[in-house]
Amino acid sequence: MKSKKGRVALYCVLFALVAFYLAPLESAIMTAFKTSSAFNETLPFAPPGLDGFTLDAWRVATTKLSHGILNSLLLAIPATILSATLGSLAAYGVTNVEWKYQMPIIALFVAGIFIPYQAVLVPLSRLFAIVDTQSLLAPLWGLPLMRAHYANIINLIIAHTAYGIPITFLLFRSYYRNLSEEMLEAARLDGASVFSIYRNIVLPLSKPMFAVTLIYQFTQVWNDLLFALVILPGGAGAGEPVTVALTNLSGGIIQSFGLQMAGAFVAAVPTLIVYIAFGEQFAKGVAN
Secondary structure (H helix, E strand, O other): OHHHHHHHHHHHHHHHHHHHHHHHHHHHHHHHOEOHHHHHHOOOOOOOOHHHEOOHHHHHHHHHHHHHHHHHHHHHHHHHHHHHHHHHHHHHHHHOOOOOOHHHHHHHHHHHHOOOHHHHHHHHHHHHHHOOHHHHOHHHHHOOOOOOOHHHHHHHHHHHHHHHHHHHHHHHHHHHOOOOHHHHHHHHHOOOOHHHHHHHHHHHHOHHHHHHHHHHHHHHHHHOOHHHHHHOHHHOHHHOOHHHHHHHOOOOOOOOHHHHHHHHHHHHHHHHHHHHHOHHHHHHHHHO
């Protein structure tokens, strides 16, 4: 009897926690489907009536954010892959390969994790003010599908890749320390080179940790607003990522809460797709 009461109490607590965390989400969804008059006349959690239901906010948000979503995809995908790949290679090099001065290198990577965003904003802005990426890559802008504003996206890719390597390094290092040393030693005795061992043994075993780092880095880069505001000149115009475009939805004297809520959900769709696509591998990586 006590066990049954305890389980009921546990379910009640869990249900209350779920309702607490999902209440803002439900309110935002309801707001996104309401007209302005329905929003003013109904409670935030109440669904809209037939005369107060509209899809205009979703249509406008999708139209206004489409170019920002494309720019964010062009930014987040290469930055995520590069930081995860370089972090994996660095972790393998200092964890599973014997050479001198490994500990100072590890200390540098770990120290990089504790550098706050605010500390690198000025150096980054000065760096990209000196290094004119748009002029350096000028011959590329005449090629098909290439646009001049991609130079700003390349600057952001470089910044996010550099800033993401320390955390991906630390995640991969903790994973590689648990790899079987006997297995790697057997490969060395068979004459496999350092890169051959990484490509044929370590890399295939790294899929769960790659899922963890890809999801983490993609989410960080996708949701970043600070680097975009500082590095991109004047908001970058055509090169603005989705977070900058989303902030522009709130401009104007009259606030459209339905448009802002719909824009937030539209901007979050790619991250949800990534979580769904790599969810199983993510769970395995976290468990390991």
